[in-house]
Amino acid sequence: MTPPLGFRFAATYAGIRKTAQDDLALMVSERPAAAAAVFTSNLVKAAPLTVSASYLAQSKGVARAIVANAGNANCATPNGVRVARATARAAAAALGVREREVLLASTGVIGVPLDERRIVDALPKLVAALAPEGFDAAARAILTTDTIPKTASAEVRLQGGTVRIAGMAKGAGMIHPLMATMLSFLFTDADLRPAELKPMLAAAVERSFNRISVDGDTSTNDTVYLIANGASGVRPLSKERARVEEALLQVAEQLAVAIVRDGEGARKLLTIAVEGASSDRAAATLARAIANSPLVKTALAGADPNWGRILSAAGNSGVAFDPAKVDLDWNGVRVCRRGTAADFSEDEVKRSLEERESVLRFAIRGKGKGRARFWTCDLTEEYIRINASYRT
Amino acid sequence: MTPPLGFRFAATYAGIRKTAQDDLALMVSERPAAAAAVFTSNLVKAAPLTVSASYLAQSKGVARAIVANAGNANCATPNGVRVARATARAAAAALGVREREVLLASTGVIGVPLDERRIVDALPKLVAALAPEGFDAAARAILTTDTIPKTASAEVRLQGGTVRIAGMAKGAGMIHPLMATMLSFLFTDADLRPAELKPMLAAAVERSFNRISVDGDTSTNDTVYLIANGASGVRPLSKERARVEEALLQVAEQLAVAIVRDGEGARKLLTIAVEGASSDRAAATLARAIANSPLVKTALAGADPNWGRILSAAGNSGVAFDPAKVDLDWNGVRVCRRGTAADFSEDEVKRSLEERESVLRFAIRGKGKGRARFWTCDLTEEYIRINASYRT
Numbered sequence: 001m002t003p004p005l006g007f008r009f010a011a012t013y014a015g016i017r018k019t020a021q022d023d024l025a026l027m028v029s030e031r032p033a034a035a036a037a038v039f040t041s042n043l044v045k046a047a048p049l050t051v052s053a054s055y056l057a058q059s060k061g062v063a064r065a066i067v068a069n070a071g072n073a074n075c076a077t078p079n080g081v082r083v084a085r086a087t088a089r090a091a092a093a094a095l096g097v098r099e100r101e102v103l104l105a106s107t108g109v110i111g112v113p114l115d116e117r118r119i120v121d122a123l124p125k126l127v128a129a130l131a132p133e134g135f136d137a138a139a140r141a142i143l144t145t146d147t148i149p150k151t152a153s154a155e156v157r158l159q160g161g162t163v164r165i166a167g168m169a170k171g172a173g174m175i176h177p178l179m180a181t182m183l184s185f186l187f188t189d190a191d192l193r194p195a196e197l198k199p200m201l202a203a204a205v206e207r208s209f210n211r212i213s214v215d216g217d218t219s220t221n222d223t224v225y226l227i228a229n230g231a232s233g234v235r236p237l238s239k240e241r242a243r244v245e246e247a248l249l250q251v252a253e254q255l256a257v258a259i260v261r262d263g264e265g266a267r268k269l270l271t272i273a274v275e276g277a278s279s280d281r282a283a284a285t286l287a288r289a290i291a292n293s294p295l296v297k298t299a300l301a302g303a304d305p306n307w308g309r310i311l312s313a314a315g316n317s318g319v320a321f322d323p324a325k326v327d328l329d330w331n332g333v334r335v336c337r338r339g340t341a342a343d344f345s346e347d348e349v350k351r352s353l354e355e356r357e358s359v360l361r362f363a364i365r366g367k368g369k370g371r372a373r374f375w376t377c378d379l380t381e382e383y384i385r386i387n388a389s390y391r392t
Numbered sequence: 393m394t395p396p397l398g399f400r401f402a403a404t405y406a407g408i409r410k411t412a413q414d415d416l417a418l419m420v421s422e423r424p425a426a427a428a429a430v431f432t433s434n435l436v437k438a439a440p441l442t443v444s445a446s447y448l449a450q451s452k453g454v455a456r457a458i459v460a461n462a463g464n465a466n467c468a469t470p471n472g473v474r475v476a477r478a479t480a481r482a483a484a485a486a487l488g489v490r491e492r493e494v495l496l497a498s499t500g501v502i503g504v505p506l507d508e509r510r511i512v513d514a515l516p517k518l519v520a521a522l523a524p525e526g527f528d529a530a531a532r533a534i535l536t537t538d539t540i541p542k543t544a545s546a547e548v549r550l551q552g553g554t555v556r557i558a559g560m561a562k563g564a565g566m567i568h569p570l571m572a573t574m575l576s577f578l579f580t581d582a583d584l585r586p587a588e589l590k591p592m593l594a595a596a597v598e599r600s601f602n603r604i605s606v607d608g609d610t611s612t613n614d615t616v617y618l619i620a621n622g623a624s625g626v627r628p629l630s631k632e633r634a635r636v637e638e639a640l641l642q643v644a645e646q647l648a649v650a651i652v653r654d655g656e657g658a659r660k661l662l663t664i665a666v667e668g669a670s671s672d673r674a675a676a677t678l679a680r681a682i683a684n685s686p687l688v689k690t691a692l693a694g695a696d697p698n699w700g701r702i703l704s705a706a707g708n709s710g711v712a713f714d715p716a717k718v719d720l721d722w723n724g725v726r727v728c729r730r731g732t733a734a735d736f737s738e739d740e741v742k743r744s745l746e747e748r749e750s751v752l753r754f755a756i757r758g759k760g761k762g763r764a765r766f767w768t769c770d771l772t773e774e775y776i777r778i779n780a781s782y783r784t
Binding site: 041042043044073075076077078109110111112219220294295298299301302304307308309311312314315316317319320321323336339340341379380381383384385387388 | 694712
């Protein structure tokens with residue numbers, strides 16, 4: 001994949017994780033860039049997050065680089081902040097930029113001290129290897145229990161020329177709306193100011209990374225960065241802004257769905273489409289409750305068109321609705337009409353639920369205009385096997 | 393087990409569930425009794441619950457009988473309320489009591505119409521079989537995916553004589569604090585008024601059935617009834633009330649813990665003890681977040697003393713606390729001190745986590761007096777197997 005102009009990437013194995021697989025990535029903008037971040041909603045925030053948040057405040061949203069590692073979350077250890085700062089300082093020195101222009105992200109085991117020397121020692125090699133082509137290697141270096149790297153890109157032709165957006169993400173477990181153990185780094189060569197970037201990123205995250213669930217756990221390390229370096233020389237006109245935002249959402253949504261598709265132990269992707277709620281927010285809350293229900297997720301695993309569990313999960317969402325006005329469709333087949341069983345072929349729906357991708361439509365009759373899409377996966381025995389042994 | 397005086401029980405197979413195992417229970421007080429109920433917090437409430445709630449309002453908390461069935465939840469069907477009322481009417485006629493004195497409970501599949509004739513036809517046989525000794529048979533008839541019946545009892549010697557409390561419960565999956573797919577029927581021969589019963593039951597449920605989690609799902613049919621018929625002739629004095637309440641809590645807690653112990657696929661029971669929170673309510677919220685985390689539950693399955701996941705789960709609870717003040721003990725061994733790793737033998741803790749029962753202590757240093765206990769189980773591959781095939 002060709003990344004946006006003016007960005008370079010590199011990855012290496014720094015010995016942070018046990019297996020000899022790249023675990024450290026450096027991502028650099030050739031020029032000072034506007035930057036925005038969304039961090040975990042967990043009260044317990046890992047050191048790289050708190051340190052990066054303070055850097056972004058100091059720099060007023062300007063960044064030059066991201067240093068990301070897998071294999072250790074740098075969370076809940078006595079020296080986490082010191083290690084994070086030392087990492088940023090070393091990267092800044094190696095790149096000739098300011099400490100506060102270096103953003104950090106970590107994923108992996110919690111509570112085990114991260115040895116900063118492994119990162120510091122690896123930096124010269126990383127800096128020497130920086131290249132636009134390093135994008136895919138960086139995307140692989142941030143993976144943990146993921147089985148495939150996750151990247152996405154988009155181009156938008158504007159009056160002044162073309163701008164590019166590209167992103168990478170990691171995440172397979174501990175994935176929950178409201179941010180999960182996931183990292184995503186989004187890059188664009190569009191010319192955008194820090195103050196413009198922040199709401200753009202928040203809006204895109206709300207409709208992508210906050211609309212996915214693997215296991216309903218939210219991690220201490222979730223981080224999304226958006227970096228805009230203006231290397232295209234194109235500054236979107238006001239009237240063009242919506243198209244750039246749409247492209248950003250598209251990239252973020254592709255990455256978010258890729259995370260669910262690669263959910264720990266998951267064999268199936270479920271798209272939940274809620275409509276007819278009193279607001280988009282109510283629709284998202286209903287969808288989230290359905291997506292997080294272990295009983296819905298195991299029914300999907302078993303290809304069981306069990307709409308009672310869906311109605312029950314929605315009833316636990318805290319959103320008020322009339323169950324007698326609910327229609328449910330599994331893969332286009334009406335299974336529940338006005339809250340009670342519709343006349344349908346159970347075998348037909350069961351067969352469709354054995355496919356890799358399913359769509360559940362939850363529609364409330366009436367005047368409500370609220371709608372939301374949400375993505376989740378099936379809950380399988382493999383999820384248990386992975387999490388009963390993997391140490392996060 | 394000897395039930396409290398003045399109660400009789402019977403069970404039979406009425407053909408509601410597919411396997412020929414008792415699925416219908418009748419429980420009768422020989423005299424009009426005070427009754428209180430706690431129903432599911434799910435917005436979607438099954439017909440037996442809404443009908444019983446209206447009966448209790450009409451009768452001002454007086455009841456004579458409970459009719460409970462397994463195999464069909466009588467929920468989300470077009471004729472649910474009609475079937476529930478017909479059941480109560482038939483039982484009232486067979487027993488010579490009023491319709492509004494018959495309480496109902498159902499558990500099983502959602503969305504499939506319940507055929508009331510199966511119940512009506514079985515009633516004469518049930519009424520003929522009523523006996524104090526039928527208690528255990530009734531406790532077995534209400535089970536679904538449970539592997540063992542759950543009963544508990546207590547006696548309290550008061551100035552006026554002895555009063556007895558006995559209860560039964562069912563539930564193994566879809567179990568969540570705030571009421572779950574669980575039924576529990578509690579009986580006492582103490583002489584108590586309806587107005588006294590209600591707060592007693594609410595307090596006991598809050599510290600027992602609302603403090604357990606198997607899978608974090610809350611069902612449409614959760615019901616707890618408490619029936620007090622005064623057959624002992626003993627009316628507790630005001631100063632004795634606390635001892636009766638304590639005995640009721642003890643019975644409810646035993647039943648609640650029995651549900652977790654029998655959790656679908658569960659091999660291990662975990663008691664979570666939170667202390668040092670700002671209030672008991674905050675302590676319960678923290679404990680609930682830990683108990684519901686799939687990552688904590690799979691770590692328990694794998695005997696992994698993974699305290700990072702616990703801290704992370706607590707951080708998602710919405711309760712404010714300082715992670716740097718948290719101490720965690722697994723089975724008496726300090727694994728985390730002031731939010732970071734303590735010096736402990738991982739092998740020793742791992743071995744202790746392989747036992748059937750474990751205790752997790754989550755203590756916040758400082759002046760907080762809030763504490764709570766909470767029970768959960770491990771999440772195993774067997775849970776997935778059960779729920780990917782069983783139709784609830």
